[in-house]
Amino acid sequence: MVDEIKVPNRQINNVWGKLTDYDVIKHENKDRVEPSITRSDLTEKLREAYFQLNSTSLSGVKGKVVTLKDMLSDSRRANESGDSNEIKKSLTQHVHVEAVLGDENTVHKRLSDQFAMNAMREIVCGKTTPANDQEAMASPDWEDHWKPSQKAEFDALMRMKTFEPVLRTEMERMGRKPKKLKNVRKIKVNRDGKIEKYKTRQVVQGFSLIPDMEFFENYSSVLAPTNTRMLMYLSAQTGEKLSSADVGNAFVEADLPDDEVIFVEQHPETELEGYPRDKYVLRLRKCLYGLPQAGRGYQRDYTKLMLSEGFTQTSAENCMFVKHDPIHGRIIVGSYVDDLICLTGSDYLRDQWRASLKKRFAKVTYDDELDYILGIRVDKGTDANGMRYIELNHGVAIEKIAKTVQVTEHTGFVKSPMDHSKKFRKKVDGEDDDSSYKPCYEYASVLGGMLYLANLSRPDLVTATNRLSRYISNPSHEHYRALTKLVTFAYQTRERCLRYTQTPDDVDCDPFRLFAASDSSYADCIDTGRSTIGRCLWMGKKCSGLIDWKSTLPKTAASSSTEAELQAAHECTKDIIYNRVLLHDLGYKQIGSTRMMIDNNACMSQINAVAGVIKARGYIVMLRKIQETVHLGIMHTQRIDTKDNIADMFTKPLPVLTFWRLTTLAMGDQGSKKKYAEVRDLALAQEFNGGSVKQLNDQLREAAKRAKLKARAEQESDRARERESRRLQIAALASALDIAKGLMTQDKGAGTVQTDTDQAARRVIMMHDDVNVTPKVLPSQQNI
Numbered sequence: 126m127v128d129e130i131k132v133p134n135r136q137i138n139n140v141w142g143k144l145t146d147y148d149v150i151k152h153e154n155k156d157r158v159e160p161s162i163t164r165s166d167l168t169e170k171l172r173e174a175y176f177q178l179n180s181t182s183l184s185g186v187k188g189k190v191v192t193l194k195d196m197l198s199d200s201r202r203a204n205e206s207g208d209s210n211e212i213k214k215s216l217t218q219h220v221h222v223e224a225v226l227g228d229e230n231t232v233h234k235r236l237s238d239q240f241a242m243n244a245m246r247e248i249v250c251g252k253t254t255p256a257n258d259q260e261a262m263a264s265p266d267w268e269d270h271w272k273p274s275q276k277a278e279f280d281a282l283m284r285m286k287t288f289e290p291v292l293r294t295e296m297e298r299m300g301r302k303p304k305k306l307k308n309v310r311k312i313k314v315n316r317d318g319k320i321e322k323y324k325t326r327q328v329v330q331g332f333s334l335i336p337d338m339e340f341f342e343n344y345s346s347v348l349a350p351t352n353t354r355m356l357m358y359l360s361a362q363t364g365e366k367l368s369s370a371d372v373g374n375a376f377v378e379a380d381l382p383d384d385e386v387i388f389v390e391q392h393p394e395t396e397l398e399g400y401p402r403d404k405y406v407l408r409l410r411k412c413l414y415g416l417p418q419a420g421r422g423y424q425r426d427y428t429k430l431m432l433s434e435g436f437t438q439t440s441a442e443n444c445m446f447v448k449h450d451p452i453h454g455r456i457i458v459g460s461y462v463d464d465l466i467c468l469t470g471s472d473y474l475r476d477q478w479r480a481s482l483k484k485r486f487a488k489v490t491y492d493d494e495l496d497y498i499l500g501i502r503v504d505k506g507t508d509a510n511g512m513r514y515i516e517l518n519h520g521v522a523i524e525k526i527a528k529t530v531q532v533t534e535h536t537g538f539v540k541s542p543m544d545h546s547k548k549f550r551k552k553v554d555g556e557d558d559d560s561s562y563k564p565c566y567e568y569a570s571v572l573g574g575m576l577y578l579a580n581l582s583r584p585d586l587v588t589a590t591n592r593l594s595r596y597i598s599n600p601s602h603e604h605y606r607a608l609t610k611l612v613t614f615a616y617q618t619r620e621r622c623l624r625y626t627q628t629p630d631d632v633d634c635d636p637f638r639l640f641a642a643s644d645s646s647y648a649d650c651i652d653t654g655r656s657t658i659g660r661c662l663w664m665g666k667k668c669s670g671l672i673d674w675k676s677t678l679p680k681t682a683a684s685s686s687t688e689a690e691l692q693a694a695h696e697c698t699k700d701i702i703y704n705r706v707l708l709h710d711l712g713y714k715q716i717g718s719t720r721m722m723i724d725n726n727a728c729m730s731q732i733n734a735v736a737g738v739i740k741a742r743g744y745i746v747m748l749r750k751i752q753e754t755v756h757l758g759i760m761h762t763q764r765i766d767t768k769d770n771i772a773d774m775f776t777k778p779l780p781v782l783t784f785w786r787l788t789t790l791a792m793g794d795q796g797s798k799k800k801y802a803e804v805r806d807l808a809l810a811q812e813f814n815g816g817s818v819k820q821l822n823d824q825l826r827e828a829a830k831r832a833k834l835k836a837r838a839e840q841e842s843d844r845a846r847e848r849e850s851r852r853l854q855i856a857a858l859a860s861a862l863d864i865a866k867g868l869m870t871q872d873k874g875a876g877t878v879q880t881d882t883d884q885a886a887r888r889v890i891m892m893h894d895d896v897n898v899t900p901k902v903l904p905s906q907q908n909i
Contacts, residue, residue, distance in 0.1 A: 255310050258394060270323040275308060278325045279395040285377050285487060288389075288407040290400045296388050296408075303388040303406045305330045309414075316497035318521040328415035329389050339387050345420035348444040348459040348466070350581050351673040352707065354517070354623070356459060356468050357503070358664060358672060359711070361515045361625040362636050365470040367495035367503070370479065372427075373488030375463035379412040379422030387416070420462065426485075427460060434481045441707040449712070450474060457711060461499060501582055508626065516622035517582040526574045527616035529566050530609055540804065541785075542614040543589040543607060543778040550651045552601035560602050568600040572608060575615065582623045584661070584674045585788035586615060588775055591657070591676040595650070624793040625670045634666035637713040639704055642722035642765070643697035644772035645689035654682045656689035659775025660697035661791065662704055668771055670793025673700055676775035688744055690728035693772070694762075695747045697721055698754050705759065718758050722765040722772070729762050785809060 255261035261271045282288065296303065309328050315321040334340050360367045372378065381387070387409045391402045412422035428438065436446035436458065444460045456469035456478060465482075469475050482489045496503050504516040527533075572593055579586040589611045596604045628636035643660040650657065661674040675696065683689035701719045708715060723729050731741055732751050741748050754760050767773060774787040785805055789795055794805075 254312055258308055261308070261310060266323065271310065271325065274310075274323045274325040275327075275394065278308075278327055281374050281488070282327060282377060282411075282413075285374060285411060287377050287409065287411040287413055288397075289410050290397060290405045291388065291408045293404055293406050296406050299386065301386065301388055303390045304333050306389050306392045308392070308394075314521070316502045316521070318524065326414050327392065327395070329387070329409070329413050331415040331417050331419075334387065334417060340385060340416065340418045343417040343421055345424045346443045348461045349442065351704070352442050352445055352459060353461070353466065353499070353581075354625075354672055355704075355707070355711075356457065356466055357515050357517065358625045358670065359457075360468055361513050361627050363470065364513060364627075365468050366475075366493075367515075368467045368475060369492045369495045369498060370465040370467065370482060371490045372463040372465070372482070372486050373490065375486075376414050376416075376419040376423045377411045378486050379419070379426045381409055381412055381416075381422070385418070389413075423462070424460075430481065430485050431458070434478070437710075439707060439710040441703055441710060445707075445710075447711055448474070455712060464498060466495060466498060499581070500577075504622070510629075512627040512629065514624055514626040516624045518620070518622045519578045519582050520619040522574065522578060523612075523615050523619040526571055526578075527612055527619075530571055530612045531565055532609070532613050532616050536613050536616075538617060539610055539614045540781045541778070542586055542611045543592065544610075545778040545780050545784075547607065547778065548651060549592060549596065549604065549607070551596060552599050552604075557602045562602045562605070564602070564605045568605060568608065569597050571612065572597060575608075575611060578615070583615070583621070584623070584671055584791045585621070585774070585784075586611065587674060587676045588657075588659070588778055591678070591775075592778070595652075595678065621792065622794060623670060626793060628665050628669075635716075636665045637708065638666070638717070639664055639701065639708065639715060639719045640666065640668070640722075641697050641701050641719060641760075642770055642772040643690070643693040644724060644767075644770050644776050645683075645686070645693040646776035647683065647686040647689045649777060650678060653678070655679055656683050656686075656692065657776045658689065658693035658696060659772045660693055660700060661772050661775060662697075662700055663771075668790045668793075669795070671771075671791050673704065674775060674791070675700070684743060685740075687725065687727040687731065687740075690723065690725040691731065691741075691744060691748060691751065693776075694721065694723060694728060694732065694751055697772075698751050698760060701760050702754065718755075718761045720763050721760055722770055723762050724765050724767045724770045724773075726764070729764060732762055 253264075255264055255271065261267060261275075264271060293303075306327055306329055309326045311324045311326075313321045313324050356367065359365065388406045389409060391397060391400070391405065391407055393402070396402050397405070397407075409416075412419040416422075424444075428443075431446045432438065434448070436448045439445045439447060442459075446458045446460075448456050450456075450471070453471040453473050454469070456467065456471065456474040458468075458478065459466045467475055467478065479489070479491055494505075500519065500522055502518040502520065504518065506514055506516075508514055572590065575586060575590050576594060579590045589607075593600075593604055593608055593611065600608075628634070639662060641660065641662045643658070645659070646657045648654050648656055655678050657676065658679055659674075659676045661671050663669070663671050677696070679692045679696075683692060698721075701721065705715050705719060723732075731738070731748055732755060734752060738745060738748065755762070768783070771787055771790055773779070774784065774791060778784075779787065786809060789805060789809065
């Protein structure tokens with residue numbers, strides 16, 4: 126309706142001109158500061174605009190005329206439809222008008238507040254997650270779902286003795302102030318994207334805690350994505366079973382230390398009987414959710430339990446434990462807060478571990494087969510060659526992001542996540558002022574979701590997300606379009622999985638030996654002159670599914686392509702050392718040194734100390750570290766052509782054919798026959814035969830045409846079957862009509878029979894007017 130509100134150089138641009146004096150005014154009797162528009166010389170103009178908006182109409186951008194009545198109608202229709210995007214779009218208009226008018230008593234002010242609350246809520250499977258207690262109680266799901274969920278949460282906290290009632294006067298004598306409790310709600314979904322349960326958490330507002338008095342240390346770690354994938358790979362190779370466990374109310378299982386005294390107010394909905402809120406507060410005895418130290422307290426107790434059961438904490442990963450038994454073999458357990466992953470071939474060791482969890486924690490749930498973890502769907506099976514495989518898929522999450530970006534099945538097909546010839550730079554002031562493009566989503570939110578997917582299970586999306594994340598603070602419309610293309614590609618290949626396949630026994634290579642590759646793209650960042658560096662690691666001589674990958678922009682600019690390659694090699698060396706230590710702890714000692722693939726001769730010469738180091742004086746310490754690793758026998762380098770270097774895909778967007786060839790190796794999905802496989806196979810064939818993208822496009826068009834003709838033929842066949850079915854049905858009814866007429870003639874007069882017959886004939890005609898056998902003339906109009 127109006128131009129997008131901006132605040133550069135303390136000015137706000139809009140259709141009526143500029144609002145000056147954008148001041149920060151501290152409100153009386155309030156601790157916070159809020160921005161407020163001070164109206165001076167434009168007050169009269171704004172008042173005229175307000176009356177124009179409410180009485181007649183407002184001429185907006187591109188000659189659009191929008192009245193207040195129209196805006197309110199749009200808001201009402203959006204609310205009735207329940208479409209989150211339409212609701213946000215409608216409410217955004219009111220936010221713009223409210224910001225321009227600055228009047229506290231307009232309908233736009235009320236609706237802009239509604240927009241703020243709507244933006245905070247999450248919509249899952251058509252259900253809106255309540256942002257507060259009032260919305261929850263007004264929700265149609267209150268009685269059946271949210272109220273029982275809230276009661277179950279509080280009952281669990283009381284059973285675990287989380288609270289201790291204390292007189293308010295006693296708390297005041299200690300010089301303490303109570304913190305507030307609130308309910309946080311979430312609709313949880315399963316691996317298929319369907320609602321699994323309605324979850325309520327009662328949390329304390331931990332941001333109000335005083336450091337070094339109410340909490341001290343608060344760091345806690347979680348299982349790294351690399352190590353999660355490592356367990357999946359080991360399972361595919363060894364055939365050991367993957368299972369999972371979930372600790373209910375995990376944080377509350379940990380006791381709060383006596384020197385951390387924290388009081389909270391009783392929640393109005395869960396007031397303790399016999400302890401009125403005006404006289405009693407609650408002292409926390411457990412690490413309630415929301416406390417900064419809650420995660421650390423749970424991890425401390427969980428680690429103590431695992432060590433007491435004979436497990437050894439790996440030196441490379443605090444959240445991974447391993448136990449070796451001379452009779453029953455080995456068990457490995459990884460923990461991502463309260464989500465636990467177990468890998469073992471022994472049911473005895475697994476059951477023993479489960480019994481120890483059940484003994485220590487009040488509520489633990491188990492799954493004998495791991496099929497869903499951290500939003501990842503885990504599929505297992507056997508391929509045509511009888512080899513085991515495990516696939517990691519994020520299809521449900523991709524569909525959710527695509528819905529936000531408004532990408533559908535009808536969106537044009539894209540062959541790669543980013544155009545390889547595209548160069549991005551920072552947004553320039555006024556760059557999009559004349560653009561007609563209007564983004565329909567929040568850039569940072571969508572990109573954050575894509576980064577999560579790329580770092581967990583989609584290495585083919587990493588380079589594009591890395592490029593776009595450089596402009597997250599101030600994206601231009603060009604960045605929005607590139608992000609939309611990225612989401613479109615992810616949606617059209619949402620069935621693509623990171624796949625780990627068992628290595629055949631006849632392959633002369635250790636499937637547990639570590640390999641690596643590194644590469645860089647020299648000075649490709651236009652804004653900083655830095656070089657994008659990429660590296661990746663896999664196990665087994667032939668790459669079939671990566672274990673670890675990274676695409677980053679280093680902190681300093683390289684003065685030569687050799688230095689850029691050494692920056693990538695230096696980071697890759699760190700990853701090699703880390704993963705070798707982890708594999709050693711898990712029982713897979715690396716006998717030989719790890720091979721790192723590099724496609725730069727000058728870089729290899731410096732690492733192997735063949736060339737002089739006078740040219741390396743600007744990065745001598747980094748070079749010495751790599752050389753030290755080589756001399757210790759931990760790593761050695763090997764020359765590889767750029768076209769065969771898998772790490773090349775993490776440094777820059779690639780041409781379509783090269784992209785599909787390298788990402789197929791990285792994803793390990795050569796044997797997958799999912800929906801996208803036809804595009805992959807055509808691209809690989811063109812790459813192998815020296816073809817071009819044009820030939821690939823022609824083949825894709827022919828394939829799309831064949832698919833369209835096939836779909837049309839199937840539709841025609843379905844219609845023909847339906848017409849034949851209706852023809853037989855109507856013919857049967859017509860025959861029944863003649864029989865009925867003959868029977869009724871014996872008992873009724875001719876007029877009565879003719880009326881009944883006409884009514885039956887009309888029903889036959891109404892069934893299908895297009896069928897040839899349908900009688901078009903009523904029996905009463907025929908000469909019988």
